[in-house]
Amino acid sequence: MVACVFHAKKEVLIKKICDGYFGRLAGKVYTIEYQKCGLPHIHMLIFLEEGDKICFVEQINAIISAQLPDPQIHPQLHISKTQKSPQCAIVRQSIVK
Helix, strand or coil: HHHHHHHHHHHHHHHCCCCCCCCCEEEEEEEEEEEECCCEEEEEEECCCHHHCCCHHHHHHCCCCCCCCCCCCCCCCCCCHHHHCCCHHHHHHHHHC
């Protein structure tokens, strides 16, 4: 089930990119990796034609954003500190002892 959903989402992403979502596509390279728990993720490098290359911070900020969900607005999506990195929590506990 996870693999089917991942494959469908990957195909939609690749189609958007090939259809010019970021600009005219010159080429792409990607690899799919699986985490220890078996969940897939993709690393993708896209090459744009000379006139469509992203050169300025403002262009990048218009495309990319990363933020944690607000616990007041979306409590079901909120991630606690220990959920972010359990390995780091274990290391921190061993250092404190």
